[in-house]
Amino acid sequence: MEKFPYNQSSQDHPIDQVLGNPSSGVKTRRQSGNICLYVNFISENEPKEIDDALRDPAWVSAMQEELAEFIRNNVWLLVPRPRKCTIIGSKWIFRNKLDEVGTIIQNKARLVAQGYRQEEGIDYDETFAPFFKWTLNEEVYVAQPPGFVDPKFPDHVYKLNKALCGLKQAPRAWYDTLSTFLLSKGFERGKIDSTLFLKKCPKHILLVQIYVDDIIFGSTNPKLCEKFELLMKT
Incomplete structure (x- = not known):
């Protein structure tokens, strides 16, 4: 061969x-x-x-x-x-x-x-x-x-x-799999924008936006962003 x-x-x-x-x-x-x-x-x-x-x-x-x-x-x-x-x-x-x-x-x-x-x-x-x-x-x-x-x-x-x-x-x-995962982690899906997910924490919020195959996220607490990044890597 x-x-x-x-x-x-x-x-x-x-x-x-x-x-x-x-x-x-x-x-x-x-x-x-x-x-x-x-x-x-x-x-x-x-x-x-x-x-x-x-x-x-x-x-x-x-x-x-x-x-x-x-x-x-x-x-x-x-x-x-x-x-x-x-x-x-x-x-x-x-x-x-x-x-x-x-x-x-x-x-x-x-x-x-x-x-x-x-x-x-x-x-x-x-x-x-x-x-x-x-x-x-x-x-x-x-x-x-x-x-x-x-x-x-x-x-x-x-x-x-x-x-x-x-x-x-x-x-x-891809969207179905990712959204199911986010919902299982305590996120709420946006009522107007179904690609927007929100997680409320004491005194802070974490926003996650799905755009095609990209994920954009931000929070009023930088530590929440770090935890989310670690969550997505695992």
Whole structure:
């Protein structure tokens, strides 16, 4: 087997096909110094097409890391192609991650759904206004990733368990999950603005505003902001 196969994967992406340690956590800026020691293994180019990425070992590794992350989060399941069901395409997005001084420290490959292929009322109930890996309430199927089609089941598709970036359900799934979490922590939802959450404390208040995939928060007591930041990190 080639070290960097152009088109090789399976339902579970066998460990011998994954470059790096799939169980390792997400890289942080604190690791930038160590990452730079391996600069020769980082690509300086951002490929525009999948064929270009598949010719670059660094980007093949980045794509395999993304698929390994899908496994860890139970994002999808490879199943036979269902009848009379829209299959949403998928696309790779390639970006170089920079540190504070502009040095490339990581090649990041993100697999996104081509949500514009969905039909309203069939594939999604509504578009709420990521995004990634929030539980879905509808049945949604996506095509196998370009460059990583299972050779044993080339006609199979992936049934999503979690929302995928680019999917029209993703913002709604993200909002539902986050709002449920905030309500369970004592927040009240705004009666006029459903993206605004308020928590009343003795002599102080904490406001949380959801804006697409961002969270803006503030309080009359700085310590409440610190506690909220810690809450969201845990």
